[in-house]
Amino acid sequence: MKKIWLLLTLVLSLAPLPLAAQDGFDFKTLDKLGVNAKNRTNITLDSNMLKMAAGFLGDDKESEPLRSLVDGLKGIYVRSYEFTKTGQYNESDLEPLRAYLKQAQWNRIVESKSDEESSEVYLQPAGANRLGGVAIISSEPREVTVVYISGNLKPEDIAKLSGNMGIPDIGSGRKDRKAKAKKDDE
Amino acid sequence: MKIHEEDFESELRAALRAEAPPEDFAAKVLARAAALSPKPQVIAIPLWRKPAAWALAAGLAVAAVIPPAASEYQRRRELRALEARRELLLALSITRAKLRQTRERVQKNTRRIL
Amino acid sequence: MVFSLALRFVRDRAGAEELAQDVFLQLYRQLSRIESPAHATWWLRRAVCHRSIDEVRKRKLRPRVGLESAPEPADKTATPDLLLQDRLRKLVGLLPEKARMVVLLRYQEDLDPSEIAETLAMPVSTVKSHLHRSLTLLRGKLQKQEVCS
Numbered sequence: 066m067k068k069i070w071l072l073l074t075l076v077l078s079l080a081p082l083p084l085a086a087q088d089g090f091d092f093k094t095l096d097k098l099g100v101n102a103k104n105r106t107n108i109t110l111d112s113n114m115l116k117m118a119a120g121f122l123g124d125d126k127e128s129e130p131l132r133s134l135v136d137g138l139k140g141i142y143v144r145s146y147e148f149t150k151t152g153q154y155n156e157s158d159l160e161p162l163r164a165y166l167k168q169a170q171w172n173r174i175v176e177s178k179s180d181e182e183s184s185e186v187y188l189q190p191a192g193a194n195r196l197g198g199v200a201i202i203s204s205e206p207r208e209v210t211v212v213y214i215s216g217n218l219k220p221e222d223i224a225k226l227s228g229n230m231g232i233p234d235i236g237s238g239r240k241d242r243k244a245k246a247k248k249d250d251e
Numbered sequence: 252m253k254i255h256e257e258d259f260e261s262e263l264r265a266a267l268r269a270e271a272p273p274e275d276f277a278a279k280v281l282a283r284a285a286a287l288s289p290k291p292q293v294i295a296i297p298l299w300r301k302p303a304a305w306a307l308a309a310g311l312a313v314a315a316v317i318p319p320a321a322s323e324y325q326r327r328r329e330l331r332a333l334e335a336r337r338e339l340l341l342a343l344s345i346t347r348a349k350l351r352q353t354r355e356r357v358q359k360n361t362r363r364i365l
Numbered sequence: 366m367v368f369s370l371a372l373r374f375v376r377d378r379a380g381a382e383e384l385a386q387d388v389f390l391q392l393y394r395q396l397s398r399i400e401s402p403a404h405a406t407w408w409l410r411r412a413v414c415h416r417s418i419d420e421v422r423k424r425k426l427r428p429r430v431g432l433e434s435a436p437e438p439a440d441k442t443a444t445p446d447l448l449l450q451d452r453l454r455k456l457v458g459l460l461p462e463k464a465r466m467v468v469l470l471r472y473q474e475d476l477d478p479s480e481i482a483e484t485l486a487m488p489v490s491t492v493k494s495h496l497h498r499s500l501t502l503l504r505g506k507l508q509k510q511e512v513c514s
Contacts (some may be wrong), residue, residue, distance in 0.1 A: 096296060106341070106345065108338045108341060108342045110335060110338060110339055112319065114335045114338075115329075115335070115339065116333035117331060117332040117335045117336075118332060118336040118338070118339040120332055121332050121335075121336040122336065122356045131343075133340065141339065141343075143341075143342045143346075145343055158290065158301055158308060175353055175357060176285070177356040177357045177360055179356070179359075179360060182356060184349070184352065184353040184356050184357075186350070186353055201346065201349045201350065201353065203349045203353065210345065210347045210349055212342070212345060214346065214351055223350075226343065226346050226347060226350055227346075227347050227350035227351055228347070253455075259500070259503075259507075260472070260500075260503055262450065262453060263451060263453055263468075263472045263500075263503070264472045264473075265450055266449075266450035266451075266453035266454050266457070267373055267453075267454065267457065267468075267469060267472045267473040268369070268473065269369040269473055269474075270367070270369045270372055270373075271369070272367075272382065272385065273367075273382065276368065276382065276385070276386070279382075279386060280386050280389045280390065282388055282392045283386060284389075284390060303416035320506060324400065324404055324407065325400070
């Protein structure tokens with residue numbers, strides 16, 4: 066009888082479904098930011114992919130902070146673009162995301178702007194001492210990065226995200242490229 | 252009517268858009284499946300029309316955990332999981348870098364003001 | 366997915382329904398090997414593709430005239446003024462079996478070439494070649510039909 070139910074599910078479940086926007090925001094709208102980019106980092110991890118990844122994070126004590134953080138996550142989306150020269154992306158292409166965050170009542174807790182650089186950090190409140198997500202928008206002349214993390218987070222998870230957790234640095238590749246670009250400028 | 256190249260693929264997608272099976276398709280499949288079983292099965296039709304049955308069937312399907320076997324599918328799944336892990340670590344590494352960068356920028360701007 | 370792929374491929378509603386039912390029953394017999402709904406989807410997609418191709422070959426539904434040698438419409442009045450999408454479906458139905466299935470998996474199921482290659486057990490380069498040739502053929506045939514209409 067169980068097999069019959071399984072079969073029924075499969076027959077009924079294979080109707081084509083509309084493609085829902087990820088986590089309420091369609092990250093495809095950010096693709097135009099990177100049209101002229103020399104290097105692109107696009108990461109889209111929904112809850113299924115996060116579960117798969119979590120299975121390979123290790124069982125040791127050192128991995129515990131990372132595992133417990135990932136357990137609470139529903140999605141991670143990163144769009145990071147590096148350019149060879151300035152003026153190769155439009156700041157206005159970030160407005161749809163800002164508008165979405167505002168409409169979804171995320172709080173912008175940090176906004177730091179200077180002549181050439183800008184950083185914003187948003188948090189989404191989700192009840193008593195809980196957060197529904199953290200978003201970062203960082204722009205500078207030759208790089209723009211968006212990070213969007215949703216899930217069931219505690220305020221101390223933000224500290225975890227900027228801590229070590231046994232995660233290696235991004236990689237000398239990005240740093241070397243930036244250093245070279247700066248040197249080319251001089 | 253001229254078809255521009257960029258519209259051609261859109262028209263092709265629209266022309267080949269998936270079509271749903273007839274309404275009684277699921278019932279026919281179940282009836283044939285039941286006929287294959289050694290004992291007669293009682294299938295409540297049209298249960299499949301009721302949302303609760305959908306939810307129950309979906310839950311059963313998810314809950315039907317079959318011990319993984321050494322198979323090509325399993326190997327590919329593991330590769331996907333490893334790739335997801337790599338992307339997760341990269342995403343968290345970028346997040347950490349940007350949070351730290353934000354903190355430095357705030358500190359720099361604060362010192363400038365002071 | 367299963368019924369729709371079969372329908373677009375064999376272009377015969379009754380035949381597609383029967384084929385799709387057979388595929389689900391084949392899955393039913395092998396349910397113990399299926400690990401998850403995603404695995405089932407992957408299995409079903411492969412099965413319907415291979416069975417559809419086999420069925421068409423068996424029934425000798427392959428048109429005697431392939432798309433490449435389909436005659437150009439010689440007389441405007443001899444060609445019915447069909448809706449564009451209907452014309453496209455008919456033209457796709459005239460493609461050779463493997464090319465037809467590659468086009469369906471790309472444009473109906475939105476699979477990328479590597480996924481199509483895995484489903485049909487063919488090299489990625491062959492998939493891309495089928496796509497390129499088929500689109501060129503389809504576009505050419507469609508434009509020629511328009512010129513004549």
